[in-house]
Amino acid sequence: MKTYEIQGGFGLDHVIASERPVPVPGPKDVLIKMRAVSLNYRDLGVIEGFYNPNLKLPLIPVSDGVGEVVALGEQASRFKIGDRVSAIFTQSWISGEPTQEGWVSTLGNPLDGLLAEYAVIREEGLVRIPEHLTDEEAAALPCAGVTAWHAIVEEGRVKAGDTVVVQGTGGVSLFALQFAKLHGANVIVTSSSNEKLERAKSLGADFGVNYSSNPDWDKAVLEHTDGRGADLIVDLGGAATLNRSLTALRVGGQISIVGILSGASVEGFNIVPAILKKARLQAINVGSRDMFEAMNRAIGQNTLRPAIDRVFPFEQAVDALHYLAKGTHFGKICIRF
Numbered sequence: 001m002k003t004y005e006i007q008g009g010f011g012l013d014h015v016i017a018s019e020r021p022v023p024v025p026g027p028k029d030v031l032i033k034m035r036a037v038s039l040n041y042r043d044l045g046v047i048e049g050f051y052n053p054n055l056k057l058p059l060i061p062v063s064d065g066v067g068e069v070v071a072l073g074e075q076a077s078r079f080k081i082g083d084r085v086s087a088i089f090t091q092s093w094i095s096g097e098p099t100q101e102g103w104v105s106t107l108g109n110p111l112d113g114l115l116a117e118y119a120v121i122r123e124e125g126l127v128r129i130p131e132h133l134t135d136e137e138a139a140a141l142p143c144a145g146v147t148a149w150h151a152i153v154e155e156g157r158v159k160a161g162d163t164v165v166v167q168g169t170g171g172v173s174l175f176a177l178q179f180a181k182l183h184g185a186n187v188i189v190t191s192s193s194n195e196k197l198e199r200a201k202s203l204g205a206d207f208g209v210n211y212s213s214n215p216d217w218d219k220a221v222l223e224h225t226d227g228r229g230a231d232l233i234v235d236l237g238g239a240a241t242l243n244r245s246l247t248a249l250r251v252g253g254q255i256s257i258v259g260i261l262s263g264a265s266v267e268g269f270n271i272v273p274a275i276l277k278k279a280r281l282q283a284i285n286v287g288s289r290d291m292f293e294a295m296n297r298a299i300g301q302n303t304l305r306p307a308i309d310r311v312f313p314f315e316q317a318v319d320a321l322h323y324l325a326k327g328t329h330f331g332k333i334c335i336r337f
């Protein structure tokens, strides 16, 4: 089968088209023929070597995708031939709290990912996908969608009338926007681009702040909420945003610590304002299969569609990764097989 591998070192130049034998499913496994994958910021972090400098190579990158079941192990019974399925990001996290061992079962690092014509996945590590979605739309869900669902619904418990801030207009942020709107929230989006802010409004955003032309976006959030602050802030910027997220938060509000787009280490973080606000800082790490299935029910019932920026053919997978690195996208970048 055709595949891509990170070979011989880190960096986009080390993502090489190659060949591997079609994998054979074990007794409880499923063989899927891939139809589409989507890219995440994390895929770049893996390829560049800053997520896991000790990663064993060669490795098939990319965690998220959708395929069709084409063969079943002799004891596999959860799916039938022809089903459209997605692999869950953390293969061993089915429900409840995650475990330490679970972190070594994530696709695309350290396990092989899905940028290959076929993949073998344990049947427990797969979910059915909402029928109304195209392959590309469904491929957008496993990491970005589930992370946003976890932040907004499972931990954020967003309810009608809440104010939610989402940062930037990438994959996680736009899913968070859509899920927060689904729950009746007032949603504020930050972006470096006025044009992207307009597009976010067409997805339901109520208010936009350009964090490039107005770095004091936290003050804009306070003004927009009559000084009260936001109930929930999905922090995706990390180093450059966490302090401001705390300023923009209401007393008793929650920050979902999700992203590291501007770095992972926050200088000058002062604990006192967090205490004075009784802030809840909740880190998020994608989510479980139960969360994925709950999200899929909500997406199905509301015929929600993920925001897809662009679809590349499999032959241009490396171009798609370069395009992701440029950061000009709005929503998800996908690759079609």
Ligand SMILES: NC(=O)c1ccc[n+]([C@@H]2O[C@H](COP(=O)([O-])OP(=O)(O)OC[C@H]3O[C@@H](n4cnc5c(N)ncnc54)[C@H](OP(=O)(O)O)[C@@H]3O)[C@@H](O)[C@H]2O)c1
Residues within 6 Å of the ligand: 039, 040, 041, 042, 143, 144, 147, 167, 168, 169, 170, 171, 172, 173, 190, 191, 192, 193, 196, 211, 236, 237, 240, 241, 257, 258, 259, 260, 261, 262, 284, 285, 286, 327, 328, 329, 331
């Ligand atoms: N904890 C978890 O479980 C988890 C899961 C998924 C992702 N993540 C993390 O979440 C972050 C977003 O991932 P993604 O895949 O959604 O990324 P993405 O699709 O590549 O989104 C990138 C967008 O973020 C915005 N951005 C960049 N720097 C920013 C900053 N300093 N402040 C605010 N916005 C900024 C930009 O939007 P504009 O062009 O509109 O400015 C950029 O286009 C990454 O750090 C990723 O590692 C964490």
